[in-house]
Amino acid sequence: MALTKRTIPKPPKSAASARPPKAPKARAATTVPAKNFKITAGERPTDGKKILIHADSGMGKTTLASLAPGPVFIGLDNGGVGIKVYNRVGDNDNPVETYLDVRAALQANIYDEYESVVLDTVTILEEWAEQHVLDTITNDNGEKMSSIVKYGWSNGYKHLYDMMKLILQDCDALIRKGKNVILIAQSTPHNVPNPGGEDFIRQGPRLVSRKNANVEALYCEWADHIFHIGYQFLNVDKKKKATGSGGRAIFVHPEPHFRAKSRTLGLDKAVVSFEDPTDDSIWTFLFAD
Template identity: 30%
Template sequence: MMSPQRNGSPPPRTPGGPQSKPLSPSRMTLDALVRGKRTAPLRVVLYGVEGIGKSTFGANAPAPVFLGAEDGTDHLDVTRFPSPESWQEVLDAVRVLTVEQHEYRTLVVDTLDWAEPLLWAHICKRDQQDNIESYGYGKGYSAALDEWRVFLAALDKLRRQKGMHIILLAHCWIKPFKNPEGDDFDRYELKLNAKASGLVKEWAEHVLFANHETYASKDARTKRVRGISTGARLIYTTRTAAYDAKNRGDLPESMPLSWADFTAALEAHQPADPQALEVAIREKAEQLSETHKRSALAAIERAGGDAVKLAKLNDWTNARLGEAA
């Protein structure tokens, strides 16, 4: 004979009884597998020297809206948020784009190094610290990483819900690099605290470095070396000792600084068609001075059909045409 249940005690559960909750079917099934490449909004970090044209790159992206306090967009016919005066206002702008209906397709943050002091002021006020150094050696910058993660997560939510491209612009500075394999050297770096810089570069699909194309020339008589600029403005997509860069589209190592060239290279996974570039350069060369025309035609021959070299030459001819206009 079974002993009676104690007063108020729940009855024992039996497998499959009325109190068991059915398990939800898992989404992780072989039938749910998806094949092939996916087209998704871009996560781009573009940094470079002052006045190179970073804001113009963002302005030429699809239906952009700018967030930042930089004066570099005054000459551009673009849509802007009011200049944020706090880190919370930066987050508010991202939230508004995420939850409200609009037609914008690209958010351009101009620039990250302008936003970083707002973030520092925010956490210092929250944590009752005088400044970012008051936390103790390096601890303030580590605390700031949590807020950077919140920001980047908000950007990813915006990408998912609204299908918007994200372009984060930044300046650069020259910093000494401690080389574990040899002598130390200087290199261009993202103008952020090193910890934040590493996090942002890891988040981005494409980290692009923008600079003027230059080369070194040694005077045969004096033996002095001087830098000469070709006038071309380029973006570099692959890391070198001189700068950080990366891409996930098998892009050429360099290309003209333009959203159109960048996205065209992404779509093709290679530089523009060499024959088409050569035809375009020859047509433009006819509008140049005789000296520049000869230089352009000679450079075509030296390029030998190399699309990357021809892309640089095309940008050079564009610069020469701009000077003559």
């Protein structure tokens, strides 16, 4: 009897042993041509100055700014109510009253006849920026928040920090055009961490000062000059009551208890008298060059 050859089918390949599909071919990266830089002779463009003034209410911040060269004000409050004549952006029919209004004012092409743009005050501007965050930014679930803290994980303050940073970008554009920018702020005490010893309190601009969203530090780092208006001498009696004496003065360089600095004025100009509200000595010194 003849034998018949049986054909045994091969077992199917398992999914694990199957070959993976071929990866798509990578596209060639776009090559950006390198620039051929050259050194050209010439004078450096004259940028404007970045100035921040802070003091307690009623100490003459707006008055001091009004003595700067060719000032025009973006006024957010009534700080200039006692100044009879000064130029101001906006009017009763078209006032500056929101965060976006301030940005539009800073970006407007209206400052050719002026030397200094004064923002009075960034303390109020921060409040407007906070409201803008609440109006335009939702949380991760797409919900609008009723307060900055309800975003959670300090996200609300990070949004606020970003909004305030955009203001400085607008200011920098004016600086590059040769305009001085003067930011006015109310003063407040801030707790300062001290890695080398005990923490301490320092007076500075009244802006948010948090570990992950420090607007106060951002604005102080931006400024080339921080002027603090205070009293030349401060006396504190046994009842912890403080009284100023010696007249008002502009402090140009820092002390442990207040913010101040200048990138160009020397220590011989550390304290400049401001007893007379018409005294523009600080501007004479600053713009002497």
